Amino acid sequence: MDLEASYGFAPTEFEDRVVRAQRLMELHHLDGLLLTSMDNIRYFIGVDSTFWESYTRPWFVLVPATGAPLAIIPEIGRAIIEKTWIKEIRSWSSPRPEDEGTSLVVAAISDLPRRHGRVGAELGFELRLGMPVTQLNAIIGDLKGVEIVDGASLIWQLRMIKSPAEVSKIKKAVGIAGAVYAQVPGFVKIGDTERTILREFRGRLNMGGASAIPTLICRSDVGGPFEITGGPRNRPIADGDLLFIDTGTTFDGYFCDYDRNYQVGRATDALRYAQEKVWDAHEIGLQAATAGVTAGFVFEQMAKALSSGGADLNSNGRMGHGLGLRLTEPPSIRLEDNTVLQPGMVLCIEPALEYEPGKIVLHEETVVITDGKAQLLTVRAPKQLAQIR
Template identity: 40%
Template sequence: MIPGGFPEAEHRARLAACQRAMAEAGLEALLLTTEPELRYLSGFLTRFWESPTRPWFLVVPVSGDPVAVIPSIGVALMARGWIRDIRSWRSPDYRDDGIGLLAETLRECTGPRAAIGLPSGPETHLRMPMDSYHRLATSLGARRLTGDGGLLRRLRMVKSGAEIERIATACAIAGRAFAEVPALVRPGLSLAEVFRRFQIEGLRQGADWVPYLAGAAAPGGYADVISPATEAPLRAGDVLMLDTGLVHAGYFCDFDRNFSLGSPAPEVARAHARLVEATRAGAEAARPGATVADLFHAMDRIVTGGAGGSDAGRLGHGLGMQLTEAPSLIPEDHTVLEPGMVLTLEPGIALPGGKLMVHEEDIVITETGMCWLTSPAAPEIVQIPA
C-alpha cells in the first residue's frame, strides 16, 4: 500500500461512484491532473507535488480500472498502490512531456468520438502547460475534451468514515497545539517567532507537516487574515489570531483561535462571544436536508444582522485533502447537506477602525445532525498574561 493510502476497497468504492456519475454524464473517460484528484482515486500521496516541473496524469475510463500516466520518478511509489496499469516516461522531456503517451492511452480507453471530462467549475484547474493541452486536444482526433459537470467535486464533498477519521485526528493535533499557545507566547516575541513556535508545537503534537499557518496580532482586532508574519513584537492589548491547516495522513484540519494579550477591550470580548455564538448557530442549522446557504444565513444573521457577508467572500467551506474544498458557504450555494460532508464554519465580524476578527471551527454532517471535529471555543476569549 502507498503510505497514507487507503485499502483497495475504499479506492474501488470511490471509482465505482465516479464511473456511475461518468456514465450518467456521457463521459467515456476522465483526465485528472492535480494532486487531490489523482490521490482521490489512486492513493498517491507525496509531497513531491511541491515541484511544479513534471505533469502527472490519471486516466479513468467509464468502465475498467484507471491508468496512471506518470514520470518515471514516481513509478516505484505508484506501484505500491492498487493501480496496476502504470505507464511512464522520463520527465522533463522538452519535446514531449508525456503528451504522446497520454494521447495514446486516451485513444486506447475511448471510442473515436468520445467525450473526455476534465474537472470543471470552482476550485479546479488544469495542471499542465497550455501548449501541452492544445497539443493533446489536436492529437485526440474527433474526441472532445470537455468539463466533467462538477462530478468529481460532488463526489469529493462527501467523505468516507476513513477520511473523516483522518480529518478528526488532524483537528485533535491542532487542538492540542492551540492549547499550548498561552505557554508559548508572551509580549515582546515577534509574530514570526510565534509562527515558528506554533508550527513546532503542531509537529510535536503529531502533525506530519504544517502546510498552512496564517494569523495576525494587533490591538482591537486585525486588518487582514492572509498576511505573512512580520518581525514586529507582540504587545499587551493585542489580539493574536492563529489559523492553521496542518496535515495528518494526507488530510487537513482548518481552524483558528484568538487570544488576548492581557485583558481584552470590551469590544474585542463582545466580538469574540458573538463569533462563537455564530458558529454555534451554524452548527445548529447543520443537518442532512438543510442547504449550505442555510448555514451561511444562520451565521450571517448574527455577525452582520443579515447584511450578506463580508469581503472574505464566504463564511466557511469544505475541508479534506485540501485546506479548502467545495462547497462554499455563500448565499448562492444551494448544495443539500448529506452525512459525511466536512465543513468549516468561519464567521468574521467587523470592528471599529476597519479592523476585523474571524473565528473558525470544523464539523461533519451526521445522519441526524452534526458532530464537532474541533473542541469548540468558549465565548470568553483566552487571555495570555501580559
C-alpha cells in the first residue's frame, strides 16, 4: 500500500464539491457559506494544519453561490493557503484581538451578489464554530441586509455523500487499523495492563502509516467491559475477561472507526451466547443497510434481533453513525432518524448488548452504501472470538 502517493486530492475534487454546494445553495436560498471549522475548511480547500489547535487566530472560508471560494486567514497561514487551489486570499496580521478578521469577513459577505440576503454558517446539527460566539455576534451586527442562518443541513447533505477518492482514504485508515487488530493475539498476553496494550497498539498504528490517532480505547473486565468511553487503566487483563479495543485512526484526515473484541482465556456460557447474539444482529444490520431505506430502519432490524421482540427498541440510543472527516457524522442509526441511505454514504454499523448488569458486548464494522448490497470496508470479525492466552 503506497501511502505517500495517496495524500491529497486533485483540484477537480474540490471544484466538484463547490459545484455541488452551489447547487444546494440555490435550493436553500443562500448567497454563500461561511466556514470556520477545521473539517469544513479542509473539505473545501484541502489544507492540513495543526495550527487549528490554537484558538488565538480564527480562519475563514467563504463559498459564494456563484464563483470561486475565497480564504480569509491570518497572515501566518497565507503561505500554506497559497499552495492550495484557492486563488483569492485576504489576510490580516494576527493576533489582533480588536479585529481578528471580523472586518474582512463583513466586507467579503457584503460584496457577495445578493439574491436572498442569507449566508449559511455552522450554527446547528453536529457542527462547531471555529471562532468565539462574540465574534460571530460582531459579524452579524456589522452586516447590513444580510442574515446569517444555519447552514448545517446543506453542509451535511454534501459531506454525507463521499466521493470514491474519499472512500479510498477511509479504506486506507481501515486497513492500517485492521493490520494491528490482526496482530493483537500475538503481542498481548494475560497479565498485560490496558495501558500497556494501548501504548503498544498506538505504536503499531504509527508504524503502519496512521496520520493521527485521535481515538483509541482499551477496556476490559470479567465477561465484558462495564463502559467503553474511559481511558486505559493499570488493570492487568485476566482469565475470563473480554478485551475491547476501539480506534478512530485517520489517514490524510479521514477516519476509520471500528472495534474488535478478544476472549482472554476462558469464556463463560453467558458471554458466548451474548457474542453470538450480537454477531447475528450485526449481520442483520449489515444486510439491511441498503440504498433507499432509512437509518431508522437499520436500527429497528438490529434492535428486534437483540431484544427478541420484548425489550425497548430504542434502549441503545443508536447503533451506528456516519463516518468521514469526523469520527462520528450524520446520520445516526437510531429509530427516529429518517435519513434515507444513498450511495456514497459511509456508515459504522454498531449493535451492542448489555447481556448482564455491567457487561457489554459491542461490535462495529464499516460499510459504504452502493446501488446494491452495502460494501464492507472492514474485514468482517469472526463469529467466534479471537483468544488471548
